[in-house]
Amino acid sequence: MGCFPCSGDSSSIKKPEKKRKNYSHINTNHYTKDDQRIPTTVSPNKGGKKENKIDINPSAAPDEVASKRSFCDEDGNRSNSRAFQYTELEAATENFRSENFLGEGGFGKVYKGCLVDTGQIVAIKQLDPNGCQGIREFTVEALFLSLADHPNLVKLIGCCAEGVQRLLVYEYMPLGSLDDHLHGRPSNKKKLDWNTRMNIAAGAARGLEYLHDKMKPPVIYRDLKCSNILLGEGYHPKLSDFGLAKVGPSGDKSHVSTRVMGTYGYCAPDYAMTGQLTFKSDIYSFGVVLLEIITGRKAIDDSRPAAEQNLVAWARPLFRDRRKFSQMADPSLEGQYPVRGLYQALAIAAMCVQEQASMRPVIADIVIALNYLASQTYDPSRLPVHNSRKSSSSYKSRKDDEQKPLAGTTTRDDDDEQTRLND
Template identity: 65%
Template sequence: MRVLSCCRIKRSDTMKKTSLKSSKSSVHEIKKASHKYDDVHALSTIARSISMNTGTTKQRMIAEDILRHGHVRVPAEIFTFRELANATENFNPELLVGEGGFGRVYKGYLKKTNQVVAVKQLDRNGVQGNREFLAEVLTLSLVHHPNLVNLIGYCADGHQRILVYEYMCNGSLEHHLLDLPPNKKPLDWYTRMHIAKVAAQGLEYLHDTANPPIIYRDFKASNILLDENFNPKLSDFGLAKLGPTGEQDHVSTRVMGTYGYCAPEYAQTGQLTTKSDVYSFGVVFLEIISGRRVIDNTKPPEEENLISWAKPLFKDRRKFTVMADPLLEGKYPVKGLYQALAVAAMCLQEEASTRPLIGDVVTALEYLAMKTDDDSSEPEV
């Protein structure tokens, strides 16, 4: 009897443990389901709050499509217009740090978190409407990487469309590279190569790690922001597009982006691939090397388009030094210049299939960004 009783006790303990384990498992599943519900609910809330009079169903479909494809890290903050007006001193013009077709960017300060932020107020009549605003919020909710700007939150009060980012104190690459005033120090060669490498790593994450891949679609110098150490982060994801899945090799979409940076096949057919981003990277990389804008109407007619000007020079190695930014004053490794221009030329191939993968570009730039003992050596011509 004693043995039987002991067995019953042990069995009872085992049953309790099994029951406890089952209970913990159930709690875990409930929490998991709860988090999933929270994500769906948050995305639905975003879609509803952003939708005005049209496009509600389509925008909700975008939200659901993004949610199906990955873990969504919904922005923690939904700001009121009053909060952001207070943070920017009623959008004080003296706090304006950037302006473009999308609207204006202000430096702001959030008292409750003691945080300096960038507040982007989209133009109601600008190019970045409800759809692009939603795409940016949801894309940055889906991805998280040190080379992509961090979205802190957003505001969709009434007609207001405002995005709140981490503040990047050195502004955009454009401000440090193109049309510099005489008193501004130009970027040195290795800082340029470092910026190109890290920006390419941001694209590599979007193309190769994000699932499904994300095509950035608007890679340009003004969208590359720099922190206090000149580490770049990609910003402005309003035109980002979920890439092809399954057996598809492209997505078809309306042609959007900035003139001069768009890949030729995308501009002509609307067929978008990750190689379209590689072309845009090649344009920016050539700007980094040359210090020239992709389209510059102040130049002679034959030099207005950077790519058209550079293509004949790519064919003659003896003219490579002509493409180096004069502001570098010859302070660059000639061999490194030759190799950098070779990378740019490969990215700018007319045929998308002949362009390298962005991962291969990153590998090449890792080498170019390192100082080596033979930096001053002359390459063979």
């Protein structure tokens, strides 16, 4: 999968060719990506008082940004982001030794490093001058993360813009990415239990809520996917990689018109067809991520039969038959999940991936629902294990509900179930 520019009918979207080097001899982690990006910009905010003014001028020299030892927030206070000399980062990575290589994406290569002066372990992302991403992404991400502050967003330690070198320095996330744990090689894949999955989903939602509702001006992420959700100690999730972030619509505007960019399989169909970017575009992407967390399937998986390659297309018919809900649970859970919790998580995902943007919930409501699910600790030793190949007995006793769809209807039963979800 990768990032793509597209326009017109979503059926015209084509997956980019994968261009990856073979680093099978290296223990890679969450920084390994095969996405290809095309530079984009974050529009400046021109109105309002006391707002973080993310004024990105594509023609501005990034050296002017990185030459400052720190950045300023909306109140004029300086953040802790620092400007590094290139020699400092060479020393931190032992001259970018292959043993310190973590992965490679559209931006360039990422290395693990240890800052000589502080001893802090960091991840250092080095811009590939011949890559698809460029100066704009570097500037956008450096400015954005210097202004953002939330426990569910990855922290920017600093950056370097010296000569032709462009590097970003982040806190190191030792447990890799959510993508690694859900879809990594069996030898590297760590099993995620139900409680951990719901905590990750809730944390990622809180990070997205910060971007949509608490940043000033609000920001549309535009690249939410499992490989961009990094995991710290205790599987604490943090959103990362904000090179495609876009300042959202303000005032009476409902959308931002822009060239369509994102990652194949996660891009909302309304955005892909019209180029009109809204906060609901991120909600669709979040729904895909939540489906991946529940099912253990990839957003796009060419190794599966044609009818199952697109996760959302595979899931939609199953949403309409409760007898098949257990079939959607990740087999690696081995039946250890709460039936009610599975239904509620699927209900949230179903609402998020509605084709019509207006039918998708706002992020604040998603956070409330997922916080509730995360608070309901599941103890498999006290509850029965469910067989994903058979219908759960708890559903068989509710024959009048078996054919009820999760989303897209307005029956009394659906209203009652939605009330229980909100409660």
